[in-house]
Amino acid sequence: xxxxxxxxxxxxxxxxxxxxxxxxxxxxxxxxxxxxxxxxxxxxxxxxxxxxxxxxxxxxxxxxxxxxxxxxxxxxxxxxxxxxxxxxxxxxxxxxxxxxxxxxxxxxxxxxx
Amino acid sequence: xxxxxxxxxxxxxxxxxxxxxxxxxxxxxxxxxxxxxxxxxxxxxxxxxxxxxxxxxxxxxxxxxxxxxxxxxxxxxxxxxxxxxxxxxxxxxxxxxxxxxxxxxxx
Numbered sequence: 218x219x220x221x222x223x224x225x226x227x228x229x230x231x232x233x234x235x236x237x238x239x240x241x242x243x244x245x246x247x248x249x250x251x252x253x254x255x256x257x258x259x260x261x262x263x264x265x266x267x268x269x270x271x272x273x274x275x276x277x278x279x280x281x282x283x284x285x286x287x288x289x290x291x292x293x294x295x296x297x298x299x300x301x302x303x304x305x306x307x308x309x310x311x312x313x314x315x316x317x318x319x320x321x322x323x324x325x326x327x328x329x330x
Numbered sequence: 331x332x333x334x335x336x337x338x339x340x341x342x343x344x345x346x347x348x349x350x351x352x353x354x355x356x357x358x359x360x361x362x363x364x365x366x367x368x369x370x371x372x373x374x375x376x377x378x379x380x381x382x383x384x385x386x387x388x389x390x391x392x393x394x395x396x397x398x399x400x401x402x403x404x405x406x407x408x409x410x411x412x413x414x415x416x417x418x419x420x421x422x423x424x425x426x427x428x429x430x431x432x433x434x435x436x437x
Contacts, residue, residue: 259429316362321373
């Protein structure tokens with residue numbers, strides 16, 4: 218199994234451009250998450266989803282949008298990129314239940330110039 | 331408001347010098363506390379899940395414990411390969427992370 222796959226691994230955007238970070242998982246997990254991690258910092262939750270068609274905001278949702286049309290995919294959309302969105306983005310998934318661990322992708326390193 | 335706080339922010343140990351990392355939390359209805367290891371440039375890697383106060387889990391040189399307000403990650407006789415950032419997280423539907431402890435083990 219591939220687990221959680223994120224694409225692209227690296228991207229440079231110009232201010233004002235838009236892009237979609239892709240995340241797909243093959244473990245049939247209900248819950249999926251998007252985090253950002255700034256240098257030397259912990260993970261901040263951007264958005265999460267508890268199942269197809271259901272999404273909700275996390276701690277830092279401004280400037281981002283998500284959709285969850287299938288169980289497998291949870292893309293993160295950046296509209297009008299800003300330098301403050303320069304970060305490493307991680308997608309994660311976990312099975313239903315409060316005590317199940319999350320599995321992470323390898324991250325997307327995004328630079329906005 | 332749910333919160334997770336880790337201390338210290340950074341820790342430097344000599345090889346073989348045991349120590350503990352702390353994760354304190356305020357969560358209504360804790361359902362699980364998780365410890366992860368993160369190496370530079372990589373995603374977090376799962377270590378332990380703890381569910382209830384008094385529970386302990388061990389893996390090689392690492393031992394995690396849980397009370398009603400905090401968790402400790404004890405590192406016994408660490409080696410340089412244990413150098414990493416250690417993250418704790420708590421959960422309901424959301425999955426909240428602390429800011430992590432950056433551990434450096436010096437040979």
